[in-house]
Amino acid sequence: MNSPKNLNARERARLAAEQAAAHRRDQRILISVVVAFLVVVVAGGITFQAWRTSRSPSAAPSAIASASPVTITNGRPIPLGSPDAPVTITLYEDFHCPHCADFEEEFGPTITQAQETGVARVDLYPMAFIDEGSITAANAMACAAEAGFGQAYYLALFANHTLQWSDPQLIDLATKVVGSPPSETFQTCVKRRAHADFVTSINAAADQNHVAQTPTMLINGKDVAIESLTPESLKTMITDAAQK
């Protein structure tokens, strides 16, 4: 078949036309396949992320679930831990800031240990600048501290930082932290955004304190360079600060 010498001009033209038609058909199929592949991957990806951010939170890491309830004051940080602790660790964090979640994963255990042994207390500025979920989570954090399970709720929020933080998710998280459905007061506090003004005031306070990035950490008022920090050096810093 592939011996052009034996073919006359008409047959050659016919073959060429057939070949061109086949080529065009292949091109069309290929384009359809590629477009379909793109659409499927993107649609599947969006569905996957929607599921990932709207699923219910996982169990919280263990922490002291109950503490004395604290009073929420506009512009003032949420105190977590013993008021008599010699060291104050000030933290500026957004519950949706990825670096904050990394920070928590690396240094959270060290800080929690210092809180639970009464060496340190955390003054938390729950900032909200990334998205809607930052605001709802910061508000719920204030509600939880007020209800007396702030510390455990804080750890649980970061342990589930990829969630979007809808009201049901925030209440579900409280259920997992407390071990039973949270009080009606807490639920209303979450749904009504009872501490919306507080959240705004925290952002303003952070601005006023020249905090330009999250996470920002201060130990007894002194700025700590997080980039060069290790859990061990943090532990040493806390111990040193306690002895002064």
Added chain:
Amino acid sequence: MSVSPVGTFATNPRLAAIAAWVSTGARLVLGGVFLVAGGLKVIDPQSSVAAVRAYRLLPSSLVTIVGWGLPFAEIALGVLLLAGVATRLVAVASAVFLLVFIAAVASAAARGLSIDCGCFGGGGDVAPGQTAYGTEIVRDVGLLLLAVWLVWHPRSRLTLDRFSSERDVIRESP
């Protein structure tokens, strides 16, 4: 026989061979960059959405969809480029993506925003002194050149692309 539109160096086999290997390199670099950039963003949907929002270009209803979908589009393009499937078509799509990225970064710079492009994950607002618009645009222009090269000369080695672009060559060979 008509000359295939694909393969601009068809008249010079030596140049064609070199060009094919250049195209292979362009495909692997561009595909690899897309795959890595998409992968890093997929891990953290929250910051991907935040990075899109930081450009202040899209209405909030679209920000989430784009923040979630764009990284997967990058991954898909990356996979197609690495595999060498429908290279010209995928290169056109890549060039369009890169032009959009360049325009977005340039507009952020022009509007005086202080953001990180979020090209490889992260992103969002940064301190005023910490922007890197110049570097980001230069990098994207470099990748755009690779995409344009591939639009011009999509035929390359080590591909799954025999299906269409090499078909004519196979038939035309004596």
